[in-house]
Amino acid sequence: MKNRSLVSINDFTKNEHLKILNLAEKFEKNPTQNTLKDYVVATLFFEPSTRTRLSFESAASRLGAKIIGFTDAASSSVKKGESLKDTILTVSNYSDIIVMRHPQEGSARYASEISPVPIINAGDGSNQHPTQCMLDLYSIRKTQGKLNDLHIAFVGDLKYGRTVHSLVIALINFNATFHLVSPVELKLPSSVKRHIKDKKLNYFQYTDLNEVIPNVDILYMTRIQGERFADPLEYERVKNSYVLNNNMLDNAKKNFRVLHPLPRVNEISEDVDNNSKAYYFQQAKNGVYVRQALLTSILGVN
Amino acid sequence: MEKKKIRKELKVSAIENGTVIDHIPPQSVFHVIRILNLDKIKNQILFGTNLDSVKYGKKGIIKVSKKYFESEEINKIALVAPTATLIVIKDFQVVYKSQVEIPDKIVKFVKCFNPNCITNHQNISTKFDVIDKEDLKLHCHYCEKITKKDDIDFN
Numbered sequence: 075m076k077n078r079s080l081v082s083i084n085d086f087t088k089n090e091h092l093k094i095l096n097l098a099e100k101f102e103k104n105p106t107q108n109t110l111k112d113y114v115v116a117t118l119f120f121e122p123s124t125r126t127r128l129s130f131e132s133a134a135s136r137l138g139a140k141i142i143g144f145t146d147a148a149s150s151s152v153k154k155g156e157s158l159k160d161t162i163l164t165v166s167n168y169s170d171i172i173v174m175r176h177p178q179e180g181s182a183r184y185a186s187e188i189s190p191v192p193i194i195n196a197g198d199g200s201n202q203h204p205t206q207c208m209l210d211l212y213s214i215r216k217t218q219g220k221l222n223d224l225h226i227a228f229v230g231d232l233k234y235g236r237t238v239h240s241l242v243i244a245l246i247n248f249n250a251t252f253h254l255v256s257p258v259e260l261k262l263p264s265s266v267k268r269h270i271k272d273k274k275l276n277y278f279q280y281t282d283l284n285e286v287i288p289n290v291d292i293l294y295m296t297r298i299q300g301e302r303f304a305d306p307l308e309y310e311r312v313k314n315s316y317v318l319n320n321n322m323l324d325n326a327k328k329n330f331r332v333l334h335p336l337p338r339v340n341e342i343s344e345d346v347d348n349n350s351k352a353y354y355f356q357q358a359k360n361g362v363y364v365r366q367a368l369l370t371s372i373l374g375v376n
Numbered sequence: 377m378e379k380k381k382i383r384k385e386l387k388v389s390a391i392e393n394g395t396v397i398d399h400i401p402p403q404s405v406f407h408v409i410r411i412l413n414l415d416k417i418k419n420q421i422l423f424g425t426n427l428d429s430v431k432y433g434k435k436g437i438i439k440v441s442k443k444y445f446e447s448e449e450i451n452k453i454a455l456v457a458p459t460a461t462l463i464v465i466k467d468f469q470v471v472y473k474s475q476v477e478i479p480d481k482i483v484k485f486v487k488c489f490n491p492n493c494i495t496n497h498q499n500i501s502t503k504f505d506v507i508d509k510e511d512l513k514l515h516c517h518y519c520e521k522i523t524k525k526d527d528i529d530f531n
């Protein structure tokens with residue numbers, strides 16, 4: 075993995091994914107180290123994403139790295155019309171690795187082709203967000219004790235949700251069974267389903283959330299965004315039919331856990347938070363360990 | 377039958393030097409002219425459409441004098457007129473004839489259909505993998521979205 079950019083989840087193999095997860099486990103036991111004290115990590119956020127940026131900066135800080143960068147395009151030379159190429163080439167002079175978030179799809183792939191230092195994609199428009207996917211895998215393995223042969227339900231916006239697409243594609247390597255719960259307007263695109271079919275795995279589609287809960291190991295909730303609907307009334311109807319609350323979890327299996335990439339709006343009611351089956355805040359915490367593992371692997375420092 | 381064949385050969389060879397694009401789907405003739413910028417060059421051009429074709433029923437044909445197409449231009453023809461045949465003429469003789477072929481990769485000349493693709497915002501050449509040649513589908517190397525046949529637009 076040394077010196078290789080991470081743009082899409084498929085840039086790394088299944089074995090490499092597992093190596094990252096194993097390394098992240100070590101960081102969870104011992105998160106504060108000084109292994110990156112001679113390194114500079116750039117975090118270029120062409121659009122703001124406080125949560126993701128803080129997670130990366132926390133990961134880098136705990137390893138002793140210096141951090142440079144900007145938090146949104148308005149506070150950088152991008153606002154003056156500098157091209158992405160010029161920004162990347164300039165910042166690569168000052169840093170050993172670049173973590174970037176950009177509103178346009180394909181930006182990270184392009185950056186990885188022109189940059190002399192490796193790029194970690196922290197989200198390129200609606201396309202990819204591979205570090206989120208890695209922390210999701212980590213959280214699933216940690217809660218279930220394994221990654222193979224699990225029943226995973228995805229709920230909400232399966233059409234536009236990039237985290238769902240990447241995670242489905244990553245889980246295909248682990249013989250998962252997929253339970254897809256969404257309004258008909260927001261079904262998983264056939265381009266993603268094709269990957270499931272290619273591996274001869276099973277998927278089931280539902281419109282009712284209650285139906286899947288007793289049968290699955292993981293319930294991966296996502297937010298349904300209003301801008302996906304032409305009709306605001308339709309949005310209101312749909313939004314409220316995919317809300318998880320505590321009494322719906324009574325028949326869940328013992329190992330069942332609720333995941334969510336956060337931020338949530340109303341799709342998980344707050345009474346779920348204290349249920350031991352709610353895992354989304356720990357999930358976010360796992361992001362730091364996974365990002366530590368990625369930074370050190372890509373920089374070749376272990 | 378023999379006579380008909382000869383007449384056809386003559387028709388095709390009616391230019392002294394240049395290229396004939398034959399077997400174009402009739403509805404694509406003007407599209408081919410546009411994407412090759414044939415409406416902007418000074419060469420002599422003859423074209424016909426809705427002509428009878430033994431193979432396809434109806435067809436279009438374009439003959440361009442003193443012009444030989446580059447492979448990028450031939451790839452463009454393949455995308456809008458996949459049935460087209462390219463015939464190179466020198467001294468009234470057919471020196472080369474082949475059916476155009478959709479390539480596995482397409483670089484530069486097709487626009488990505490996704491308005492939010494980085495290639496539509498920065499000075500970057502597009503790159504596509506052709507994932508379906510029958511029902512044309514192009515997978516963008518950058519945004520990973522698929523541009524379908526009806527959405528193809530040229531740079």
Ligand SMILES: [Zn+2]
Pocket residue numbers: 180488489490493494495516517518519520521
């Ligand atoms: Zn694109």
